[in-house]
Amino acid sequence: MKLITAQDISKVYKLGDIDVNALCDVSLGIERGEFIAVMGPSGSGKSTFMNILGCLDKPTTGHYLLEGIDVGRLSRDELAAIRNKKIGFVFQGFNLLPRTSALENVELPMLYNGLPAKERRQKAMEALKTVGLEERAPHHPSQLSGGQQQRVAIARALVNDAAIILADEPTGNLDTKTSAEIMELFVRLNKGSAITVILVTHESDIAAYSRRVIRFLDGRVIRDEEPVRR
Amino acid sequence: MINIPSTLKIALRALKVNKMRSALTMLGIIIGVGAVITMLAVGRGASQKISEQIASIGSNLIMILPGATTAGGLRMGAGTQPTLSVADAEAIKKECPAVSDVAPDLSGGAQIVYGNQNWSTVVRGTTPGILTVRDWPLALGRSFTEQDVKGASKVCLLGQTVVENLFRDMDPVGRILRIKKLPFTVIGVLTKKGQSPQGQDQDDIIYVPVTTAQKKLFGTAFPGMVRIIMVKAMSPEALDPAEKQITALLRQRHRIGPKQEDDFTVRNLTQMMQTQEQAAKVMSLLLGAIASVSLLVGGIGIMNIMLVSVTERTREIGIRMAIGAKTWDIRLQFMIEALTLSLTGGVAGIILGLGGSKILSVLAGWSTIVSPLSILLAFGFSGLVGIFFGFYPAYKASLLNPIEALRYE
Numbered sequence: 035m036k037l038i039t040a041q042d043i044s045k046v047y048k049l050g051d052i053d054v055n056a057l058c059d060v061s062l063g064i065e066r067g068e069f070i071a072v073m074g075p076s077g078s079g080k081s082t083f084m085n086i087l088g089c090l091d092k093p094t095t096g097h098y099l100l101e102g103i104d105v106g107r108l109s110r111d112e113l114a115a116i117r118n119k120k121i122g123f124v125f126q127g128f129n130l131l132p133r134t135s136a137l138e139n140v141e142l143p144m145l146y147n148g149l150p151a152k153e154r155r156q157k158a159m160e161a162l163k164t165v166g167l168e169e170r171a172p173h174h175p176s177q178l179s180g181g182q183q184q185r186v187a188i189a190r191a192l193v194n195d196a197a198i199i200l201a202d203e204p205t206g207n208l209d210t211k212t213s214a215e216i217m218e219l220f221v222r223l224n225k226g227s228a229i230t231v232i233l234v235t236h237e238s239d240i241a242a243y244s245r246r247v248i249r250f251l252d253g254r255v256i257r258d259e260e261p262v263r264r
Numbered sequence: 265m266i267n268i269p270s271t272l273k274i275a276l277r278a279l280k281v282n283k284m285r286s287a288l289t290m291l292g293i294i295i296g297v298g299a300v301i302t303m304l305a306v307g308r309g310a311s312q313k314i315s316e317q318i319a320s321i322g323s324n325l326i327m328i329l330p331g332a333t334t335a336g337g338l339r340m341g342a343g344t345q346p347t348l349s350v351a352d353a354e355a356i357k358k359e360c361p362a363v364s365d366v367a368p369d370l371s372g373g374a375q376i377v378y379g380n381q382n383w384s385t386v387v388r389g390t391t392p393g394i395l396t397v398r399d400w401p402l403a404l405g406r407s408f409t410e411q412d413v414k415g416a417s418k419v420c421l422l423g424q425t426v427v428e429n430l431f432r433d434m435d436p437v438g439r440i441l442r443i444k445k446l447p448f449t450v451i452g453v454l455t456k457k458g459q460s461p462q463g464q465d466q467d468d469i470i471y472v473p474v475t476t477a478q479k480k481l482f483g484t485a486f487p488g489m490v491r492i493i494m495v496k497a498m499s500p501e502a503l504d505p506a507e508k509q510i511t512a513l514l515r516q517r518h519r520i521g522p523k524q525e526d527d528f529t530v531r532n533l534t535q536m537m538q539t540q541e542q543a544a545k546v547m548s549l550l551l552g553a554i555a556s557v558s559l560l561v562g563g564i565g566i567m568n569i570m571l572v573s574v575t576e577r578t579r580e581i582g583i584r585m586a587i588g589a590k591t592w593d594i595r596l597q598f599m600i601e602a603l604t605l606s607l608t609g610g611v612a613g614i615i616l617g618l619g620g621s622k623i624l625s626v627l628a629g630w631s632t633i634v635s636p637l638s639i640l641l642a643f644g645f646s647g648l649v650g651i652f653f654g655f656y657p658a659y660k661a662s663l664l665n666p667i668e669a670l671r672y673e
């Protein structure tokens with residue numbers, strides 16, 4: 035069974051009287067352990083696609099099967115549970131809670147699946163170790179560099195043993211050197227732990243880390259291929 | 265699954281970040297709860313005081329006054345016509361089943377002399393029944409007997425004020441004092457009763473047998489006449505039947521025709537006092553209700569600040585939703601925040617209320633009683649306010665669209 039199966043997914047937004055087709059009949063499959071870059075100009079539908087993959091949004095028509103479950107039929111809370119267990123989000127702006135230590139930020143997803151405090155702490159420390167930040171556990175986001183904050187966010191995405199990491203321009207706010215470090219981390223996670231990584235990017239440098247590039251234009255997939263290697 | 269300790273921690277942290285704001289929001293609840301507790305304490309103190317006064321005049325008390333005289337069409341006040349007699353009193357005791365005891369009263373002012381001390385007080389002629397009727401036990405000595413009444417003995421019972429003024433620290437029992445120059449033996453001393461509901465000193469009194477008063481102290485043109493008959497009913501429920509039985513009996517004894525007016529007045533003292541007590545209770549409820557308006561206003565303050573907080577933290581809510589917070593996780597987070605505000609304010613308000621009641625009783629001299637129930641009530645009410653006014657902001661937060669919330673700047 036494929037990890038992700040998208041069948042004729044369309045998404046229509048209503049903007050006043052006008053219907054905007056953000057996605058038109060997108061069909062594709064993603065296997066476990068893939069490393070995918072999603073590219074396309076703004077307005078191409080890639081963000082909408084990522085929101086649907088992340089169970090933050092439902093397709094207007096078509097089916098999105100995640101591990102064989104038709105996500106479109108689930109309730110708000112059921113979607114929240116799936117996001118909690120199967121999906122880890124990494125955002126361009128890091129989206130850590132301010133005034134909250136790195137450790138507690140990483141613990142956050144486990145607050146919502148009822149793990150006891152001790153186990154939460156332990157797993158959060160492990161996740162921080164995976165991203166090489168165990169010494170920064172008590173620091174608040176404001177005391178961390180951009181790269182460190184992004185690594186805390188990745189630890190938070192990992193901590194519930196997510197099957198998929200969805201990263202929306204994860205290096206958009208970082209310099210080239212730090213971007214490379216973050217991408218190495220994704221590669222390591224993808225290879226070592228067989229986590230499926232799907233990231234949105236504008237830069238072909240970043241896309242080059244992946245093993246498959248999906249390009250969007252006007253709500254459709256126009257190319258689905260291996261990246262251009264340097 | 266909802267994790268209460270962690271949610272509580274999150275809530276407390278959020279409140280700590282905005283200390284000033286949280287404190288000001290709580291102030292509304294603090295003042296509200298404080299006001300409710302203080303007002304209830306004042307009301308309770310007032311009704312307690314009235315209850316004590318009711319107890320001091322004697323429970324289940326009925327007073328019978330003689331009727332008004334009509335002279336040339338001019339009606340005088342109640343008690344101006346000498347229509348009640350000792351015989352009436354005895355008949356009431358014998359024939360009215362709802363009556364437990366009776367004491368007639370014929371009183372007048374008199375100068376009392378003992379040794380080189382003298383004192384002016386009220387001398388009341390009565391029967392031994394007075395002690396039962398007024399629930400007034402003796403502190404020293406004995407009461408006078410039916411025998412003393414029949415023989416018009418010159419014996420007397422003293423109130424505490426009289427003892428203090430004439431005897432200081434001496435034991436007055438067995439000593440002889442002079443009332444209107446006649447020698448009376450002190451046979452007993454009454455316990456202290458304090459002020460009457462009207463503010464008179466009830467202990468400034470001397471009781472003598474009613475016959476002695478009639479024949480030797482306040483000689484009247486009508487032998488056997490008394491000024492008041494005091495009656496004690498069997499129980500609070502027996503007050504109304506007693507009143508009816510007495511009226512019927514006295515009408516019959518005084519030969520009053522069906523169309524004629526009573527030549528006496530029956531007053532149910534206890535009932536009058538109970539009405540007053542009821543009024544005090546109503547007033548305390550009213551005060552409490554007014555005070556709870558401020559609690560309500562405090563609640564609106566909480567709602568206001570929670571709405572601001574939800575808007576400010578839209579992105580945080582988005583993050584939480586993205587990583588798996590369910591509807592009730594978000595709701596509870598904000599409701600616990602609101603509850604923490606209102607309950608912390610409630611506790612501080614209780615302290616304020618206790619302090620306020622104390623200050624009122626010390627500075628203004630009002631008797632205030634803080635009942636545990638009013639504390640519980642105010643605290644519970646502040647909790648309800650938190651839940652009620654916290655729900656809408658929490659509900660609003662839980663309905664945010666995660667995608668939009670994540671984009672919120």
